[in-house]
Amino acid sequence: xxxxxxxxxxxxxxxxxxxxxxxxxxxxxxxxxxxxxxxxxxxxxxxxxxxxxxxxxxxxxxxxxxxxxxxxxxxxxxxxxxxxxxxxxxxxxxxxxxxxxxxxxxxxxxxxxxxxxxxxxxxxxxxxxxxxxxxxxxxxxxxxxxxxxxxxxxxxxxxxxxxxxxxxxxxxxxxxxxxxxxxxxxxxxxxxxxxxxxxxxxxxxxxxxxxxxxxxxxxxxxxxxxxxxxxxxxxxxxxxxxxxxxxxxxxxxxxxxxxxxxxxxxxxxxxxx
Amino acid sequence: xxxxxxxxxxxxxxxxxxxxxxxxxxxxxxxxxxxxxxxxxxxxxxxxxxxxxxxxxxxxxxxxxxxxxxxxxxxxxxxxxxxxxxxxxxxxxxxxxxxxxxxxxxxxxxxxxxxxxxxxxxxxxxxxxxxxxxxxxxxxxxxxxxxxxxxxxxxxxxxxxxxxxxxxxxxxxxxxxxxx
Numbered sequence: 001x002x003x004x005x006x007x008x009x010x011x012x013x014x015x016x017x018x019x020x021x022x023x024x025x026x027x028x029x030x031x032x033x034x035x036x037x038x039x040x041x042x043x044x045x046x047x048x049x050x051x052x053x054x055x056x057x058x059x060x061x062x063x064x065x066x067x068x069x070x071x072x073x074x075x076x077x078x079x080x081x082x083x084x085x086x087x088x089x090x091x092x093x094x095x096x097x098x099x100x101x102x103x104x105x106x107x108x109x110x111x112x113x114x115x116x117x118x119x120x121x122x123x124x125x126x127x128x129x130x131x132x133x134x135x136x137x138x139x140x141x142x143x144x145x146x147x148x149x150x151x152x153x154x155x156x157x158x159x160x161x162x163x164x165x166x167x168x169x170x171x172x173x174x175x176x177x178x179x180x181x182x183x184x185x186x187x188x189x190x191x192x193x194x195x196x197x198x199x200x201x202x203x204x205x206x207x208x209x210x211x212x213x214x215x216x217x218x219x220x221x222x223x224x225x226x227x228x229x230x231x232x233x234x235x236x237x238x239x240x241x242x243x244x245x246x247x248x249x250x251x252x253x254x255x256x257x258x259x260x261x262x263x264x265x266x267x268x269x270x271x272x273x
Numbered sequence: 274x275x276x277x278x279x280x281x282x283x284x285x286x287x288x289x290x291x292x293x294x295x296x297x298x299x300x301x302x303x304x305x306x307x308x309x310x311x312x313x314x315x316x317x318x319x320x321x322x323x324x325x326x327x328x329x330x331x332x333x334x335x336x337x338x339x340x341x342x343x344x345x346x347x348x349x350x351x352x353x354x355x356x357x358x359x360x361x362x363x364x365x366x367x368x369x370x371x372x373x374x375x376x377x378x379x380x381x382x383x384x385x386x387x388x389x390x391x392x393x394x395x396x397x398x399x400x401x402x403x404x405x406x407x408x409x410x411x412x413x414x415x416x417x418x419x420x421x422x423x424x425x426x427x428x429x430x431x432x433x434x435x436x437x438x439x440x441x442x443x444x445x446x447x448x449x450x451x452x453x
Contacts, residue, residue: 026279027279028278028279030279031278031279041290042291042294044295048292048295051295051296051299052295052299054299055302055303058303058306058307059302059303059306062310062311063306063310066310066311066314066315069314069315069317069318070318071318071321071322071325073318080311080315081315081318081319084311084312085315085319088315102316105312105316106307106308106309106312107308109307109308109312110303110304110307110308113303113307114299114300114303114304114307117303131296134292135285135286135288136288136292136295136296137296139288139293140293140296140297141300197286
């Protein structure tokens with residue numbers, strides 16, 4: 001076994017060098033050289049291309065699912081209805097009243113399908129990278145979610161009552177507000193969008209590292225390893241298959257969590273006491 | 274490869290403008306496709322389907338009410354038909370009794386009439402037979418006596434008296450025989 005670890009160490013050590021050895025994944029892959037520029041401010045690189053491909057793919061799928069909606073659905077429409085129905089029943093109606101769920105369904109569904117489409121590119125062959133590893137999309141969506149739940153809270157309670165309800169929790173002794181109010185402000189108005197952003201982004205980066213590490217190890221071990229190491233390559237190949245499945249699950253889970261939390265925040269803001 | 278340098282630390286969370294614009298553009302397109310196109314169509318189908326199902330349930334309820342109404346009508350009709358049948362049966366029974374009684378009296382009358390007529394015919398026939406018999410017997414007796422007594426008894430008045438007496442005796446005899 002020590003020979004295996006020696007080889008691995010040697011491979012890792014040579015990863016900076018040109019040619020052979022393993023190139024272990026790094027954040028650099030999320031910041032590739034642009035292959036298209038407009039002026040000196042707009043750059044279009046591989047990650048942007050992946051984002052556009054995911055967007056176009058999602059639009060096409062939505063169009064295919066919804067173009068001929070009928071009372072008795074065909075196969076495409078059934079799938080489409082199943083997906084939107086999942087967001088409707090399991091995410092929106094789980095967190096808010098049926099009327100609000102209907103009103104916010106377009107928004108929550110946009111978050112769910114948007115995040116899912118942009119996540120899933122992380123496991124698609126040849127793309128192998130989720131553009132949600134960059135901060136832009138998660139941040140924009142988190143800001144939208146923040147605006148949505150604050151707006152709903154102000155709409156339901158009025159600005160004063162909404163802020164009072166959130167910043168000065170009822171039932172606490174007055175002097176506690178010195179402690180509670182900053183904490184509540186931080187957790188409700190700052191940490192909610194920040195955690196939404198970082199959770200999604202970090203998951204996508206981690207998933208990319210995980211998959212890339214296994215792919216790189218597999219190809220290195222199978223191509224350059226000798227004897228027993230080729231066998232180990234088969235093990236890492238099996239593991240990468242499992243992690244692909246796992247990453248598909250994570251892509252869906254993160255979309256679900258983002259959409260679910262957004263609708264929970266909106267639902268909480270709309271609750272009357 | 275075409276790798277550039279990744280930003281470090283907090284700069285990971287600060288996006289360049291071009292990235293933000295492109296992301297917003299993509300999300301806008303997704304929002305239109307999902308929120309303005311897909312979801313409204315989904316909700317429309319959902320509502321239509323709910324309407325159809327509700328309509329179906331309503332129609333089923335109406336049909337059920339209709340069936341109940343018809344059934345209660347049928348029950349009433351059946352009841353009245355049963356009553357009518359019973360009354361017809363009772364009438365028929367009464368009629369049959371009357372008819373039988375009438376037929377019985379008619380038959381009895383007819384029987385009496387027939388037996389009366391027969392009796393009368395028998396009586397008249399007997400009388401005729403009696404008369405004929407008396408004449409025959411008289412004639413035979415006269416002839417017999419004429420032959421026995423001969424010329425002496427040619428006096429017809431005397432002969433008549435003898436004959437009458439003989440017949441009276443005969444009748445008395447016959448009456449005694451009948452009485453016996």
